[in-house]
Amino acid sequence: MNETTGPSPTQRTRVAVVFGGRSSEHAISCVTAGSVLSALDRDVYEVIPVGIAPDGRWVLEADDPERLRISGPGQLPAVDGDRPGVTLARTGAGAGLTISEPSAPPRALGEVDVVLPLLHGPWGEDGTIQGMLEMAGVRYVGAGVLASAVSMDKAYMKVVLAAAGLPVMESTTVTEREWRADPDAVLAGAAELGYPLFVKPARGGSSIGIGKAHDAEGLAEAIENALVHDPKILVEVSAEGGREVECGVLETLDGGVETSVPAEIRITGEHEFYDFAAKYLPEEHTELDVPARIPTEVTARMQELAARAFRAVGGEGLARVDFFLMPDGSLVVNELNTMPGFTPLSMFPRMWAASGLEYGALVDRLLRLALQRGTGLR
Template structure:
């Protein structure tokens, strides 16, 4: 190229993980080398409007205080921005009141830092494929499969990977015959976890100790997703994560695993424990594991990555059960990049620091075309 590659960092979105996407974007915007890349911050407001954001990392941090005001969000009142509907020229077009549309320039690669539905689930990936724009991360199918935890389990199990037993409950089934849904859930045995099937950041998740708590847990999850996953609780398990990165030749590399240990009043790794600094969460990076267990975790991470058809990056989450067996919990195609996020921490412990990680992902995306591959 005769100029620096232009990167559109896209964040926010319509999902319940809007704020966490903004926090992730703040970290990435701060880390991108402006000597190597021309950066355009693009925010997606909660109503779905695309705007030209300020890109100020400080504005995208979790602030001190309490309540929703401490969480960042995209300013939907800014100038609108859109990709020109022309697959031969990926230009960003800006429109403002009382002014003619203006071209902002051609985009070479998009870094979609969107978590949850309408972003991490294959929707924006499909839009970018249609526009002929390169982007960081998994394609349409892998993004959709990994976003839907129920289908992800089907794919992983078909590839011979161990998963926790579960059942799904849809809003239609719950409305038509809640008793049958309760019976299917009870067949798994308590305690159970109830979660939105296509959610993240532990939003809408409940731990249910007995039948008396099931109805409220299902209804809480249905607020976020009309499809709910009811899953066996991995009692006494260690929560271990492992990062996966793709190389330019298509091969995969795995990071050292890390362990999350929850202390204090948290029963599980909920939203506050994940993202609020004052919460009592202990992270071991790398995790203290027997050599054979670490080898197994890294091997299963690469196998899960390949089974789902991921590209670029993924974080694979595991349970190491008290008997020493390993179970895949889930796979995230766009793991968090906040200062507290495990994915960059694991790669830093593996010898790849945060700016180098961001640069590698951008170079991978620039080297990969769109369309069938």
């Protein structure tokens, strides 16, 4: 394989499925990988599972989707960092994998045709691995360096979306340095937005570290909790009364963009918002409408805004765009995810299934998009 020709049509395409990572979303990345590994057609693809342990070690993981499932509350999967180490390095024409073990000399696994980086959060979804893959000259699924970085940082994402004329919620950014230096000033400034407020790690996901504050005491607690996950946080106006509706975006093989039917998430039980437990643990926490029960004209407007948001950040491959449908019928873009989850409960594959593109075909489409796209400036 090389950067311009891709794999021969007579051989299986070699896919390195990379998952895990150093972020707090490590377990969710593993769950996503388990679902994808189960879906890949082994007659078409030769699959190499590559795990990144929480400490950053790259290992050759077992091709065992069952081990990568959530088995219950507090029982989250993780990459086995004791497995043989693996490195990805530039070869003459592309990039190859090498296995290293303490008791044996390095062993080449051969070149890789395409990488499927199923990493969520910093050190994966934020442009870091995308930059490494660009340097190695290997194709990969999803957004490039800039789009990944901008979309990972909620503060900068809002700047880009607002500059493109897209509606976003009012917010302010707080750094850990500002909070430690003068917490009273931070609380006073944030309060000007008006309670209730949401506090989010600026570069986090999977609803980890998110809190809702109704007063100054709750805001201080939410800020401390969010800072555990990121030294930069976003304090945002709560979309009170807003319905959480999402829309999938997918590139077409001819360079166009298409959007899925929207889906709505309704929270039940004790959950005040779509937190980690509601998102990934047993489904009695949420009710999902796929497609969403919204007027046809709202669907059309949401799909148009989703495509505009995708273009605004320079998206490639796929994205999930999250909206608030406000009580007055207006739409506000909440965020854009360049590598949405592919777990059995994830909305992105559900929306595309409802749009006529089943899970296996969706994964295949993403790989074919990556294979026809070269690396480098484009």
